[in-house]
Amino acid sequence: MLKFGTAGIPLNVKPRTTLGAFEFLKKIELKAMEIEFVRGVNIKEEKAEELKNHSNNLTLSVHAPYYINLNAKEQEKVESSIKRITDSAKILSIFGKISPKNKNVVFHPGYYLKMDKEIVYKTMINNIKRIIDYLEENKINAMIRPETTGKITQFGSIEELISLSEELDILPCIDFSHIYARSLGKINDYNSFYNIMENVENKLGKRAIQDIHAHISGIEYGKGGEKNHLPLDNSEFKYKEVLKVLKDFNVSGTVICESPKMEYDTIFLKRIYEEI
Numbered sequence: 001m002l003k004f005g006t007a008g009i010p011l012n013v014k015p016r017t018t019l020g021a022f023e024f025l026k027k028i029e030l031k032a033m034e035i036e037f038v039r040g041v042n043i044k045e046e047k048a049e050e051l052k053n054h055s056n057n058l059t060l061s062v063h064a065p066y067y068i069n070l071n072a073k074e075q076e077k078v079e080s081s082i083k084r085i086t087d088s089a090k091i092l093s094i095f096g097k098i099s100p101k102n103k104n105v106v107f108h109p110g111y112y113l114k115m116d117k118e119i120v121y122k123t124m125i126n127n128i129k130r131i132i133d134y135l136e137e138n139k140i141n142a143m144i145r146p147e148t149t150g151k152i153t154q155f156g157s158i159e160e161l162i163s164l165s166e167e168l169d170i171l172p173c174i175d176f177s178h179i180y181a182r183s184l185g186k187i188n189d190y191n192s193f194y195n196i197m198e199n200v201e202n203k204l205g206k207r208a209i210q211d212i213h214a215h216i217s218g219i220e221y222g223k224g225g226e227k228n229h230l231p232l233d234n235s236e237f238k239y240k241e242v243l244k245v246l247k248d249f250n251v252s253g254t255v256i257c258e259s260p261k262m263e264y265d266t267i268f269l270k271r272i273y274e275e276i
Contacts, residue, residue: 001252002212002246002251002252002253002254002255002273003030003031003032003059003253003254003255004030004031004032004254004255004256004257004266004267004269004270004273005025005030005031005032005033005034005058005059005254005255005256005257005266006021006025006030006032006033006034006256006257006262006263006266007034007036007063007215007217007256007257007258007262008021008033008034008035008036008262009021010024010025010028010262010263011261011262011263011264012024012263018035018043018051019051019054021033022051022054022055022056022058023054023056024263025056025058025263026056026057026058028263028267030263030266030267030270031057031058031059032058032059032060032061032254032255032256033058033059033060033061034060034061034062034063034106034256035060035061035062035063035091035092036062036063037062037063037064037065037084037088037091038063038065038066039065039066039067040065040084041064041065041084041087041088041091043091045090045091045094048091048094048095049094051095052094052095052097052098053098055095055098055099055102057099059099059101059102059254060092060095060099060101060102061092061102061103061104061105061106061213061254061256062088062089062091062092062104062105062106063088063106063107064084064085064088064105064106064107065084065088066108067080067081067084068081068084068085068107068108068109068110069081069109069110069111070082070109070110070123070124070127070128071109071110071111071112071113071115071120071123071124071127071155072110072113073113078127081110081127082127082130082131082134084107085105085107085131085144086131086134086135086140088105088107089105089131089135089140089142089144090140090142092104092105092142093140093141093142096141096142097141100141103141103142103143104142104143104145104173104213104254105142105143105144105145106145106147106173106213106215107144107145107146107147108146108147108149108154108156109124109128109146109147109149109154109155109156110124110154110155111153111154111155112153112154112155117155117160120155121155121160121163121164124146124155124160124164125164125167125168128144128146128164128168128170129168131144132144132168132170143170143171144170145170145171145172145173145213146161146164146165146170146172146173147161147172147173147175147178147215148161148172148173148174148175148178148179148182149175149178149182149226150175150177150178150179150181150182150219150221150225150226151181151182151224151225151226152182152224152225153224153225154225156178157182158172158174158179158196158199158200162199162200162203162204163203165203165204165208166203166204171204171207171208171211171213172200173213173214173215174196174200174212174213174214174215175214175215175216175258176193176196176214176215176216176237176239176242177215177216177217177218177219177226177229177235177237177239177258178215178219178226179196180219180221180237181219181220181221181225181226181227181237182221182225182226184221184223184225185221185236188236188237188238188241189238189241190241190244190245193241193242193245194245194248197209197245197246197249197251201249209249209250209251209252210251210252210253211252211253212246212251212252212253212254212255213253213254213256214246214253214254214255214256215255215256215257215258216232216239216242216243216255216256216257216258216269217229217230217232217235217237217257217258217259217265218230218231218232218233218234218235218237218239218259218265219235219237220235229258229259229260230259230260231259231260231261231265232257232259232261232265232268232269239269240272243269243272243273243276244276246273247273247276255269255273257269
């Protein structure tokens with residue numbers, strides 16, 4: 001079963017609170033939500049304990065803050081990046097006490113900084129393994145999911161993340177819009193998206209298909225890749241072809257819509273998927 005949800009609190013939630021979002025999503029029959037820690041982990045553990053019983057059977061994930069670079073030249077920045085990810089995981093694990101489905105911590109791994117990509121890859125492996133070890137040692141029930149990134153300067157091509165996931169026994173967050181933008185529009189048809197999913201299944205196994213975590217939105221790109229997210233129909237990204245591929249692979253898991261139109265485009269995606 002594939003569940004659809006919003007990236008953050010829906011537009012029509014007033015006042016804009018996480019609790020209000022839980023209640024609203026239930027009313028409009030969406031079954032997932034990604035809690036957005038954009039500038040910092042802004043839900044404290046005490047608040048998460050209060051909220052966990054009100055999550056209305058939603059499948060919850062979190063997006064760790066954007067100020068993360070596990071390849072930073074300054075060790076202090078690496079350490080603060082690791083902390084932002086582990087702090088995000090701690091909050092999500094509180095919701096995981098209610099449902100084991102609430103486990104995915106999405107993050108952008110970092111930037112190449114004009115360094116050799118093989119060296120960056122090894123640095124990413126070492127630092128992400130530190131995060132995994134920390135979660136295991138502290139019994140934090142969460143799966144970290146490095147996300148495919150949209151800018152050419154960012155670490156996070158689908159090939160890099162499949163390889164990284166093989167080595168570390170984790171799963172990626174597959175942002176199809178980012179893949180399209182990173183390719184400068186070249187990856188934008190059924191066969192291209194099918195090949196991605198086939199590669200994911202061959203390299204990472206059936207569990208990667210049965211427990212997918214994906215992002216979809218409209219997107220604008222320039223010569224460096226991603227510029228900004230757009231409403232679905234304001235973009236040339238062929239999201240319907242992605243949905244066809246997901247249907248053909250009979251995937252289970254979660255699709256998060258990062259469109260500025262939030263719940264409107266999420267409901268639209270869900271309806272198209274159900275009609276395929």
